[in-house]
Amino acid sequence: MAVRSCWILAGTGTHCRIRRSRASQTCSMGDMSGEYAGHARTGMFSASKNCVQILTTFDMGPSTKRKRLQPVVEVLQDSGSDSYSEDNDDDDNEQPAPQAKRLSKPSKSAVRPTTWHKADLKNTALPEYQHFTPDCIDLPFQYFTRYFDDQIIRHITYQTNLYAAQKDINTTFTTNENEILTFVTILIYMGIVELPSVDDYWARETRVPQVANLMSSKRFRLLKRVIHFNDNTMIYGTSDRFFKIRPLFNPQSVDEVMVAYKGKKAGKLRQYIKSKPDKWGFKLFARASEDGFIHDMVLYQGKTTLEAHDVPLKPEQEGLGATSQIVSVLVSTMSFPTTTAIYADNFFTSLELVRYLRDHNCRYTGTARENRIGKPLLRTIKEMVPRGCDYVTSDDGILAVRWKDNKTVTLLSTDMGVGPMSTVIRYCSETKKREPVSYPAVIRSYNANMGGIDKSDMLVHLYRTPMKSKRWYLRLFAYIIDVSLTNAWVVYKRDCKALAPPSSRRSSSSFVESLTSSTDVPKPVRGHRSRTPNxxxxxxxxxxxxxxxxxxxxxxxxxxxxxxxxxxxxxxxxxxxxxxxxxxxxxxxxxxx
Incomplete structure (x- = not known):
């Protein structure tokens, strides 16, 4: 069955998405910007945890709730962050100094005048996509290591040993790649089998063999205390406030998410969004497919967001607004932007952004705010008394649609027109009857392709990796693990399309079993346990x-x-x-x- 692939973008209060033709994707987490061969649709979004989503707290909160623009058009919100208690891990809490440079704002003199006329946009079909099931289905563990690969494990191992030597925590301390992978395995299993305290996994009454047999509790606490991801001696003079966790995000593609975190150690990196279920957390902007596969992500850190992302802006990008620049950066990492349709909410959409993407042969559809669309010849919101739609097209091929169901929504599109028009049945309070309402094709396409961000957020929240710590960036590390596992699960389901894939919980458990059987993990040595009397x-x-x-x-x-x-x-x-x-x-x- 042919499927149109999409990308979704979402931001504070809104989302966007892209429909795209699928092509082969790289399997390594080191280059998730490329699309995997089994992906149908892709999406972008920003989060205020968010995680999108970017979750404002890296303790992923509950899945993002959807809010409909009318009963049909849904506006995806950034997932919020939930509170997360902290343990007594020792660590350096220094933060890189923020930079005073602001994101560019569009120049009023650079805005092109727009001429509108009453016309529809011609629909142009994207190339069809077909997923080819591989001859052999790999183990869940092998899917996971495509995204959380050996390069990441080696980097964490090196930086952890370096940090331990710098802090002189233990002169004899050293770790290896197998032990770091075992540490990650334990964290994943703790997300599947939740207990009130980490100590309960080793306690006699509640002991979990899948955890206790892999590593002693003393060694687990020591690794959690010293695990590191970047060289602290390089932090001075940088404007990157996510310096401590940046190496894990540069080689990885992620969706917009809100990572829950309510601690105070992260300073102003912690964001608050009142409308989110998880109100506190780290905010990110991300790009994801319709089925929840996360491709690219930008960590939000205020004025220096794009500079820290290490993506130089082109002259034509500097004239865009701050949110439009985020979209242009995320689109620039796409492997096949010209065969992709982008969907976004009104947090990102502006007339300048739509025109910029059209000039680069990228298709875009997104809800828009009234102050960002110029002055198209549309009926005003007050004039849209009866249910229905009004539309105009600009001289450079941008469609503006205003559609009213229970409320009024405005969209800009360069991908889909109003026709062919369909109808939906709505209850009319005046006549006390159910009546047909015209339903434009662009609205139908927007609603059908804006669910990927919520899908990814929901999957991450099912078995979220626990990481309570005073070191705020460990919550982001846990989110990297969650996203890698979620991406592996999405691709695994695609490859198992002809079969009956196991549940997400069983698949995660199978991953842990695969890891323990495929790595040489030394069993922890226990001393004699003294008898505790009744x-x-x-x-x-x-x-x-x-x-x-x-x-x-x-x-x-x-x-x-x-x-x-x-x-x-x-x-x-x-x-x-x-x-x-x-x-x-x-x-x-x-x-x-």
């Missing part, structure tokens, strides 16, 4: 607590003070041992301090 028995003074000769053990009180004294006289009831010095003052039912 408290109800220990403090019951009605029982007869008397010493009895038995195996040699250490005094409970002395061992806490560091003086080991070995005895053979444990209590008959609770098996607690006290030495001769403490036997008089500390009985079984009295707590040793």
């Amino acid at each position: 408290l109800a028995v220990r403090f019951d003074m009605s029982l007869f607590h008397a010493p009895v000769h038995g195996e040699r053990q250490t005094c409970k009180h002395c061992s806490r003070k560091g003086n080991i004294m070995s005895l053979r006289l444990p209590c008959t009831c609770c098996q607690i041992v006290f030495c001769a010095v403490h036997r008089v003052t500390l009985i079984c039912w009295i707590r040793a301090n």
Whole structure:
């Protein structure tokens, strides 16, 4: 079945998307800007966690809620961020200094005059796409390593060892690629099997073998404390406020997301958006396909956003507004922009952006705000009393449509026209009857191609990787893992189209099993676990607590003070041992301090 591929863009309060012809995509996470062979549609969006989305907090919050422009046209919102508690990890909390340079604003003198006339836009079909199922379906783990590849693992390993040496945390500390991959595996499994505390995965009562057998709790905490992604000695003099996590985002393509984070360590990088479910978090602008595959992302850091992204602006881009520049940068990383249709919400759409993309043979459709579309010869919102639509086309081929259902929405498009017109049934409060309402093709196309961002956000939120830490950028690291796993899942489902793919939870569990069987993971060495007596028995003074000769053990009180004294006289009831010095003052039912 032929499918039109799309890209979606979304920003604070709105989204955009692109419909594109699919071609082969690179499988490496190191170059997610290329499209994977199994992708149908692609999209872009910005988040205020957002994650899009970019989630404003890197603790991904609940999936983004949709809001419809009328009952039909939906406006995608940035997903918000939820609160996330922090642990006591030690780390340096320095932040790169922001730069005073502002994003360019369009010059009024550079705006081209626009002539509008009553005409429809001719629809031009995109090349059809067909997905070819591979001869052999790889394991879920192999799909994951396409995006979280060896290059990323090697980089994290090197930077972690470098940071440990710089901080002299432990002169004998060193890690390797297998251990870092095991650490990531544990984080993924913790997102599948959630427990109240990280310590519960190793506790005797709630022990999880899939986690505890891979790594000791002490080693896990140490790795979490020292894991690093960039050289701290290079931070001075840079304007990149995401310097500590930047190397993981440069080689990766992501969708717009809002990453939940409510801590205060990130300073002004943490954003607040009142309308989002997760109101606090890191804001990003991203590009994703209709099925939720994330391709490209820009971390928002205020005035220096584009400079830190290390993408030089062309002269024609500098004349665009700040949000339009974000779209132009995300579009510039597309492999086949001329065979792609872009969809965005009114946060991004402007007449200058649509004209810029048209000059570069890129198709665009997006909702627009009244102050960004010039003065097309459309009926005003107040004049749109009956349900229906009005449309005009500019002399350079830009369609402006104003459609009213329950409310009024305005769109600009260079891809799809009003016809062929269809109808939808709506209830009329005046006549108390259900009546047909004209439904333009451009509105229908916009609604059909604007769901990819919500799809990606929903998949990430299903089994979000836990990462509670004072180091704010670890929340972004967890999001990288989540996006890699989500992208792998999307491609895996495409390749398994002819089969019945397992559920997302089972697929993630299978990934952990594949990892443990495909890597040589040393089992943690445990010492002898001392017996913990039943408290109800220990403090019951009605029982007869008397010493009895038995195996040699250490005094409970002395061992806490560091003086080991070995005895053979444990209590008959609770098996607690006290030495001769403490036997008089500390009985079984009295707590040793």
